[in-house]
Amino acid sequence: MKEIVVISGKGGTGKTSLSASFAFLSGSEAIIADCDVDAADMHLLMSPDFAHNEDFYSGQMASIDNEVCTSCGLCLEKCRFDAIETDGERYQVKELDCEGCGYCERICPVGAISMKEQKAGQFYISGTRMKNTLVHARLRAGAENSGKLVAKVKKEAKRLAEQENKKYVIADGSPGIGCPVISSLSGADYVVIVTEPTVSGLHDLKRVYELVKKFDIKTSCIINKHDLNPEITNRIMDFIDSESVVHLCNIPYSNTFTDAITRGITVLENGDTEMIKVIKNAWETIKKSINDK
Amino acid sequence: MKIAIASGKGGTGKTTLATNLASYLSEEKQIILADLDVEEPNSGLFIRAEKIFQEDRYKMIPGWVENDCTYCGICQEVCNFNAIINLGTHILVYPELCHSCYACSELCPTAALPMQKQKMGVLKHYKKGNIDFVESRLDIGQEQAVPRIAQTLDYINSISDNKEIILLDSPPGTSCPVIEATKDADKVILVTEPTPFGLHDLGLAVETMQKMNKDFTVVLNRFGVGNADVEDYCKKNNIRIIAMIPDSRQVAELYSRGELVYDKVDSFKQSLDSIKHYILGK
Structure with missing residues (x-):
């Protein structure tokens, strides 16, 4: 082949x-x-007949649980992609900017950040x-x-x-x-x-x-x-x-x-x-x- | 004002649109034209201008300091991109997989992975009349376009006094490089052609722009070939078509030689005029 x-x-x-x-x-x-x-x-x-169709997951994205977050600001300080924003109190992730490196999840002192698998597209096999x-x-x-x-x-x-x-x-x-x-x-x-x-x-x-x-x-x-x-x-x-x-x-x-x-x-x-x-x-x-x- | 052409x-x-528009608008306005298609930058072939600045561009990657390393393996564990491997007697770094997040470097307990520069491409700044032209090109074999685009936009912001019209010639597609190239734009012009390929890919681009909450419009190029489906689609979705540029072999020939078109083809100039009115809000 x-x-x-x-x-x-x-x-x-x-x-x-x-x-x-x-x-x-x-x-x-x-x-x-x-x-x-x-x-x-x-x-x-x-x-094509799109006979086989599956979701394709690739990469991760950070997500902040505001119930747990103490607004210490460490994540925002460490993120190299400017992917975390705050209004002064609440912190959140800018989805389009997050590269999924997971650094913020590791250093958050209270475990308020988790990484979630990202759906990146659809995958097909067709006749x-x-x-x-x-x-x-x-x-x-x-x-x-x-x-x-x-x-x-x-x-x-x-x-x-x-x-x-x-x-x-x-x-x-x-x-x-x-x-x-x-x-x-x-x-x-x-x-x-x-x-x-x-x-x-x-x-x-x-x-x-x-x-x-x-x-x-x-x-x-x-x-x-x-x-x-x-x-x-x-x-x-x-x-x-x-x-x-x-x-x-x-x-x-x-x-x-x-x-x-x-x-x-x-x-x-x-x-x-x-x-x-x-x-x-x-x-x-x-x-x-x-x-x- | 920033206008992305995507x-x-x-x-x-x-x-073709970005370079001709830059030249046409420069008759009255100060223009910054940036070629953000860092993989295959072509605008410079049409804007022949004098180079006034050039600088190598870098990304930061961890450099291993053998004597300080205890092979604890934290670096490998924290890297989400598999860019660093602990072999027990050696630490391997794969620069092309590295996203420069600094996690390995800053979390290394013995500071054995200081970040260092690696060359990724070159940025060049040219000047011709009222046009400042900035081009950034990715070195061959380098994979990541996005950081180059971000650096180029930073450079443009540093030379802009916010009075110019900034035109961003964006890379094709709908994925991360396009997001980076268009995310700071005030308006986005989507160029398409009246064929099923043009329609299909326009649909994807529109989806991306809507997701980003962008103010966007469409320029229909090569008007006259294909069918009316793109026009119908735009009408149905309330998307404004600001110009329809007729299909023309003469335009294709001028383009093939690296020449500007609008001063030689009247219908093309008329289309640019419509686009100018849109940009200037008249």
Whole structure:
């Protein structure tokens, strides 16, 4: 079983549309994981049935029992996150600021503070219209995206893939270079970076690639909207060439992506034959290069 | 006044809006523009200005002093993030897991874990005409965006005389970095696009903003593609759409080259004008 992760650095480059296309092409050969738990969109193209649904708990939050509290103010003094406030008498925890470190609970002289498990989101396993299984999640609004929910999504997808003898796990990663992406990349066998020929696209590609290099994973690149700026497309080609990144394909700027999203289908099902050919070829290249060492 | 420009979905045009708006408003007002997308900061590619200040940014982590340590294990016990392990003959600190709460350091009975600085990123301050532009970037491999965002906001407060318009180009999503970037904002502008992805992620962003009791509005970018569901959603939920920016390949091309758009595309400038009226309360 091989794990393929699709990432982008910059948002809005077509990462999810392409991940869903690979999910469509692999059909029952793969388990699909949506690791972009912060703004998970892949399910909008796959008609999942949300067959399995569980609460996801992660981290803790402090809570002060005002019946016991003597208003000594030690918690407020020690908290490094300014997460405790007072009106002079009563003390309370600012939920959005509490990091859950538990320091206040330990030092409260009268034991007025307790730590409570935090519900951080929902976790789902779904059957989809593509005859595969989608492991996905929804982070609670404003929750900490520590990478733990991403790790759970990936772990469950891998477990299912091994149990059901699937060939691939295809993961839609998250944008950026912080904890969720690091969590998406760890343990992967193959990375597809989706970029676009804009100054931002190139800048973010270089940053995310620097991160990918730390993992020593075989890496490939798709340039979406390549004809938007041929000069930057050439610079991206030079960059990936110099880093020995596999160039999978160039995709033209068109409204096919937006139209497909609007219809809730993948770009492969939208009737653009040239687009279908390019993406199918890319998937064949991925399958081939993931298996040679 | 602080205005945060945010979105649930990435790539909807936050940076395009923030940089063009900063430049347009600077024709009349003093502006501070801050790029708070510390993982992938891009605003600086569009605001080419002169650097006037640069400083490394740090986080505090415990540093182990072997000679003072008795291996009592209290540090490991009090760390809620598994960032410190007592091996009996050695204390291991995992800086990337550390949240800098100081519990281990301050509760160590022999003061064997003094806090020390570790570099996390760089803050840069640029100036161009009426625009002060502040950018903070996270070093590659560092995981925690939130403390960088908090430090950048502290820096902005230190240079502000409270008369400027402060524009905060926020990171995408709805989790902790967005909360940090928007929590002190007076108004939040959510940028979205008229597609099911845009609608879905707008819904999440709205939920976050409502939870924070924020005054927020929507800018609909790439208007003309997709469908009318975002407009219907906003109408139904009494959310004001302050501008609809038409979808345009010309805008995409200008953006691709790192150029500002409003001085070349009239419809874009008109949208900025609506947003200006909203910000200035006219």
